[in-house]
Amino acid sequence: MKVGSIALLAATVMSLSPGIAAAQGATTARPNVILIVADDLGTTDLSTYRYPSAIPTPNIDRIAARGVKFTRGYATANVCSPSRAGLLTGQYPQRFGFDYLAPSSPRQPDGGLQPGQTLVSERLQASGYRTVGIGKWHLGITADRLPTSRGFDEFFGFLGGETSYMNPEAPDVVNQAAPYVGERSFRREAESTQVGRWRKGAAGWEPIRNEDEYLTDALTAEAVGQIRRQRAADQPLFMYLAYSAPHSPFQASRKYYDRFEREKDPLKRTYAAMVSALDDGVGRVMKALEDAGIADNTIVIFTSDNGAATYFGISDCTRLSGGKLSYNEGGPRVPYIISWPGKWPRGRQDDRNVSHLDLYPTILQAAGVEADKPLDGVDLTPRVQGDRSPIHDALFWRTGAEFAVLMGDWKLMSNTRPNSFPWTFNLKQDPLETRNLMFENPDRTKALQARFKAWQSEMKPPAWAPTTGFQVFHCGRVVFHDQ
Numbered sequence: 001m002k003v004g005s006i007a008l009l010a011a012t013v014m015s016l017s018p019g020i021a022a023a024q025g026a027t028t029a030r031p032n033v034i035l036i037v038a039d040d041l042g043t044t045d046l047s048t049y050r051y052p053s054a055i056p057t058p059n060i061d062r063i064a065a066r067g068v069k070f071t072r073g074y075a076t077a078n079v080c081s082p083s084r085a086g087l088l089t090g091q092y093p094q095r096f097g098f099d100y101l102a103p104s105s106p107r108q109p110d111g112g113l114q115p116g117q118t119l120v121s122e123r124l125q126a127s128g129y130r131t132v133g134i135g136k137w138h139l140g141i142t143a144d145r146l147p148t149s150r151g152f153d154e155f156f157g158f159l160g161g162e163t164s165y166m167n168p169e170a171p172d173v174v175n176q177a178a179p180y181v182g183e184r185s186f187r188r189e190a191e192s193t194q195v196g197r198w199r200k201g202a203a204g205w206e207p208i209r210n211e212d213e214y215l216t217d218a219l220t221a222e223a224v225g226q227i228r229r230q231r232a233a234d235q236p237l238f239m240y241l242a243y244s245a246p247h248s249p250f251q252a253s254r255k256y257y258d259r260f261e262r263e264k265d266p267l268k269r270t271y272a273a274m275v276s277a278l279d280d281g282v283g284r285v286m287k288a289l290e291d292a293g294i295a296d297n298t299i300v301i302f303t304s305d306n307g308a309a310t311y312f313g314i315s316d317c318t319r320l321s322g323g324k325l326s327y328n329e330g331g332p333r334v335p336y337i338i339s340w341p342g343k344w345p346r347g348r349q350d351d352r353n354v355s356h357l358d359l360y361p362t363i364l365q366a367a368g369v370e371a372d373k374p375l376d377g378v379d380l381t382p383r384v385q386g387d388r389s390p391i392h393d394a395l396f397w398r399t400g401a402e403f404a405v406l407m408g409d410w411k412l413m414s415n416t417r418p419n420s421f422p423w424t425f426n427l428k429q430d431p432l433e434t435r436n437l438m439f440e441n442p443d444r445t446k447a448l449q450a451r452f453k454a455w456q457s458e459m460k461p462p463a464w465a466p467t468t469g470f471q472v473f474h475c476g477r478v479v480f481h482d483q
Contacts (some may be wrong), residue, residue, distance in 0.1 A: 031297050031367065033238045034300045055276065058255030058279065079324060080306065092357070095255050121147075127316065130233055131237075132240070136176070155198040158194060177268050216245045223285050224288040230292050230294060246271055403452055412445055
C-alpha cells in the first residue's frame with residue numbers, strides 16, 4: 001500500500017464517530033458467552049415453540065427472534081447430572097462412565113466429574129476469559145469437583161440436585177406438594193443444598209443465609225451484577241447461568257403465582273409461575289447486556305438439561321411422548337436457542353438434529369480457543385451460515401442398561417438386558433412414537449443396533465451405582481423400576 005493510501009486510511013478512521021469506532025472494535029473482539037440452562041424445562045412449555053399448552057415466555061421468545069431456534073435439539077441424557085457433564089465437556093458423559101446422578105454426599109466422594117474431563121470453562125479461563133458460574137452445579141461436591149476447581153473464577157449457587165426457592169414460612173410464598181415427592185421438606189438443610197459463594201483461591205465457602213428473596217430472582221440479580229461489571233472489565237465474559245427452575249420443590253412467590261389466576265390446578269399454576277419467573281430473569285439478563293453495550297457481540301444460549309418431569313402431571317406429554325427419565329422424545333429433546341446478533345442470522349428456525357455436544361466446540365471456535373481433546377460435537381456456526389447438510393449422522397444415549405440411538409428421523413429405543421425388545425420409530429411419520437416399526441423395517445433396526453454396539457465399544461461402564469433405584473417414566477407412569 002502506498003504511503004498516501006495509508007494516510008488516507010488513517011484520516012478516515014479518525015473521522016469516524018467514537019460510537020462507530022467502538023462498534024467496529026466490538027465486532028472484532030472475542031465474544032462474551034452467556035450459557036443459560038433451565039432445569040427440567042420441556043420444549044412444550046415455551047411459547048416460542050408454539051405448542052398449545054405453552055406458558056407465555058416472551059423474553060425467551062426474543063432470544064429466538066434474535067437468533068436461531070433449533071426444533072430438534074437434544075441433551076446428552078434424560079436426567080440432570082450426566083446431561084450437564086455432556087454439555088460442559090463436549091463429550092458423551094459415558095466416555096467417563098457418567099451415567100447416573102452425581103452423589104450429593106461426602107460419603108460418596110468418587111461420583112461426579114472424573115479426572116480428564118476438561119470443562120469449557122477451564123479452556124476459556126486459561127485463554128483469558130473471566131468465568132462466572134451461577135446456580136445449580138450437581139457435578140460433585142468434593143474439593144476437586146467444585147466449580148472453582150473446574151474453571152470458574154467465581155460461583156454463586158448450590159452444589160446438589162435441588163434446593164428450596166424460598167423460606168417455606170415466608171408470607172409471600174406458595175408451597176405446593178407434588179406426586180412422588182409428597183411433603184418433602186422445602187428447607188435448605190444439607191450442605192449441598194445451601195446457597196453460597198465460592199471464589200477461586202479463597203479459603204472456604206461463604207454461605208448465603210438470607211432466604212427472603214426468591215431463588216430464581218436471586219440468581220438473576222447475581223447474573224445482572226456480573227454483566228454490569230463488564231463495563232470495566234478488560235477481558236471477555238463466560239457465564240454459566242444454571243437456573244434451578246422449574247425443578248421441584250414447587251414454590252413460587254405470590255408475584256408470579258398471581259399471574260395465572262385462570263389455572264385452577266394449584267400444582268400447574270405453581271409450575272407456570274416458576275417458568276414465568278425464569279422468563280422474567282432471562283429478560284433482565286438480556287436488558288443488562290443491552291445496557292452494557294455488549295449485546296451484539298454476546299453469544300446467548302438458552303437450553304434445558306432435560307425435558308419436563310411429566311410424571312408430576314405438570315407438563316404436556318401429548319405432543320412429545322414421555323419426559324424426564326425416559327428416552328422418548330420428551331426426555332432428551334430440549335429447548336435449544338442461540339443468538340449471536342453480530343455473526344449469526346436472526347429469526348431462523350433449524351429442524352436438523354443438534355446436541356448439547358455441539359455447544360463446546362461452537363463456543364471454543366468463536367473464542368479462538370483450541371480444544372485439548374477430541375470432541376463429540378461440531379461447531380454450529382458454519383452450519384447456520386449456509387451449510388445445510390445434516391449436522392449429525394447419529395446421536396446416542398445410555399443410562400445403565402437403557403439406551404437409544406437417533407439417525408435422521410429413525411430412532412431405536414431398547415436395553416442391554418437378556419431378551420430385550422427393541423422399539424424402532426420414524427419420528428417424521430410418528431412424532432409421538434406410538435408405532436413400533438421393528439418388524440416392518442428389520443434391516444433398519446439391525447443397522448441402528450449395530451451403530452449403538454460400535455459406539456458402546458468406545459464408552460466406559462458406569463463409574464458408580466445409581467444413588468436410588470433407577471426408574472423409567474412415561475407420561476406419568478413408571479414403565480420400569482430397578483432396585
